[in-house]
Amino acid sequence: MKPLKIAVAGLGTVGAGLVKLLSDNAGIIAARAGRPIVVTAISARDRNRDRGIVIGADVAWYDDAAQMAAKADADVIVEVIGGSEGIARQVVETAIARGLHVVTANKALLAHHGVALAQAAEAKGVALGFEAAVAGGIPIIKALKEGLAGNSLSRVTGILNGTCNYILTTMRETGRDFADVLAEAQALGYAEADPSFDIDGVDAAHKLSILTSLAFATPVDFASMYVEGIRHVSAVDIDFADKLGYRIKLLGIAQATDHGIEQRVHPCMVPVTTPIATVDGVFNAVVAEGDFVGRSIYEGRGAGAGPTASAVAADIIDIARGNRSPVFGVPVGALAAKGIAAMERRQGAYYMRLMVLDRPGVLADVAQALRAEGVSVEQMIQPGRAPGETVPMVMTLHDTVEADMNRAVARIAALDAVVEPPRLIRIEHM
Ligand SMILES: NC(=O)C1=CN([C@@H]2O[C@H](COP(=O)(O)OP(=O)(O)OC[C@H]3O[C@@H](n4cnc5c(N)ncnc54)[C@H](O)[C@@H]3O)[C@@H](O)[C@H]2O)C=CC1
Numbered sequence: 001m002k003p004l005k006i007a008v009a010g011l012g013t014v015g016a017g018l019v020k021l022l023s024d025n026a027g028i029i030a031a032r033a034g035r036p037i038v039v040t041a042i043s044a045r046d047r048n049r050d051r052g053i054v055i056g057a058d059v060a061w062y063d064d065a066a067q068m069a070a071k072a073d074a075d076v077i078v079e080v081i082g083g084s085e086g087i088a089r090q091v092v093e094t095a096i097a098r099g100l101h102v103v104t105a106n107k108a109l110l111a112h113h114g115v116a117l118a119q120a121a122e123a124k125g126v127a128l129g130f131e132a133a134v135a136g137g138i139p140i141i142k143a144l145k146e147g148l149a150g151n152s153l154s155r156v157t158g159i160l161n162g163t164c165n166y167i168l169t170t171m172r173e174t175g176r177d178f179a180d181v182l183a184e185a186q187a188l189g190y191a192e193a194d195p196s197f198d199i200d201g202v203d204a205a206h207k208l209s210i211l212t213s214l215a216f217a218t219p220v221d222f223a224s225m226y227v228e229g230i231r232h233v234s235a236v237d238i239d240f241a242d243k244l245g246y247r248i249k250l251l252g253i254a255q256a257t258d259h260g261i262e263q264r265v266h267p268c269m270v271p272v273t274t275p276i277a278t279v280d281g282v283f284n285a286v287v288a289e290g291d292f293v294g295r296s297i298y299e300g301r302g303a304g305a306g307p308t309a310s311a312v313a314a315d316i317i318d319i320a321r322g323n324r325s326p327v328f329g330v331p332v333g334a335l336a337a338k339g340i341a342a343m344e345r346r347q348g349a350y351y352m353r354l355m356v357l358d359r360p361g362v363l364a365d366v367a368q369a370l371r372a373e374g375v376s377v378e379q380m381i382q383p384g385r386a387p388g389e390t391v392p393m394v395m396t397l398h399d400t401v402e403a404d405m406n407r408a409v410a411r412i413a414a415l416d417a418v419v420e421p422p423r424l425i426r427i428e429h430m
């Protein structure tokens with residue numbers, strides 16, 4: 001059989017992982033794909049860097065990835081450079097315009113230009129595969145596009161960022177410092193080139209915008225996403241979460257509500273008894289809920305060379321087999337906006353930690369502020385006594401509309417015994 005020719009743009013964590021995988025598993029891949037898959041061209045910045053892989057003398061090397069997309073002898077261009085603009089976008093657009101299939105791990109690019117790229121790919125009749133862009137080694141794109149295609153989905157929830165989950169898990173298990181654990185995640189190849197994308201929730205939001213489109217057949221809409229990262233999650237809150245029977249996870253949640261589609265990424269407390277609470281380290285998980293299938297849960301490594309290369313290879317094998325499905329599950333013309341629900345309408349429980357002066361009447365003042373906005377307390381912890389000094393006061397609050405909670409928090413923050421801005425973490429029962 002005629003081999004499928006691959007050109008790889010970017011030879012970092014994912015690109016090098018892919019070249020190794022295609023070489024180590026060449027036999028089994030050829031059998032499954034029905035034809036050999038060969039790398040014919042590569043582009044990266046430094047040809048001589050030792051990446052622990054062998055690049056055959058017959059592989060064409062391009063210093064300029066755009067040149068490679070325009071000229072290489074290839075059937076598929078794999079874009080694993082990263083970034084929503086610049087060279088990555090140019091490579092993908094050039095390849096599609098040339099009528100080549102594209103496989104990318106670039107969620108930023110898809111979050112910003114997914115619909116336009118899908119339209120271009122559709123017009124040219126080429127594949128645009130991005131299994132690696134969401135949740136690393138979990139085949140969630142295939143699950144949503146194919147396995148669950150017969151369902152009307154109501155909610156997709158996930159731990160979508162391996163770096164954040166690694167940081168939150170390691171901080172809880174070892175008490176180590178945020179910056180120190182982040183540096184470790186970077187060294188392991190989990191973090192984005194700019195790690196603020198990970199810790200500020202942007203990377204998870206990029207991924208969630210893709211999942212929302214697939215789940216609800218809506219155009220990718222990253223701009224209207226509510227995004228909050230883990231920078232402010234402290235060791236104190238991780239400890240209180242433990243005491244209260246929760247784990248803190250950065251979740252991406254997309255769900256259909258009466259007010260439109262909710263799309264939000266933020267730290268959540270989830271009961272330790274829920275499956276997602278025990279998904280630790282670099283692992284990701286996605287929970288999809290459909291009308292006929294019910295709830296289905298997927299778990300796997302969310303970042304790193306191996307899992308991501310595995311997902312890129314799956315897309316390549318699909319192309320080799322001639323499997324093709326619409327980029328976002330339906331033809332681009334059938335993607336329809338359904339309206340986005342405002343974050344102020346989110347309804348659910350909350351954890352609130354205050355730092356207060358330990359003096360009589362503080363609890364009554366806080367209770368008064370909550371009562372004024374109709375917020376009801378579920379439980380409260382105020383450990384120890386230190387008259388006249390600052391102590392934590394922690395409570396969980398029953399289901400409340402976010403707008404009411406925000407007003408209550410503003411009243412509480414204005415009390416003179418409350419010495420730091422209140423810390424609020426949403427509780428998700430799933
Ligand atoms: N690292 C991971 O665990 C995962 C990464 N991704 C995505 O995969 C993509 C690549 O990520 P990594 O491999 O981690 O990044 P990386 O930073 O390790 O590698 C990027 C590569 O692109 C090359 N490059 C940069 N500018 C170039 C140019 N102008 N021409 C040619 N090559 C150029 C660099 O030399 C480097 O080899 C990104 O979109 C990232 O978001 C997706 C899932 C997981």
Ligand SMILES: N[C@@H](CC=O)C(=O)O
Nearest residue numbers: 161162163191192303
């Ligand atoms: N930086 C990302 C890499 C995979 O998408 C993460 O940590 O999840």
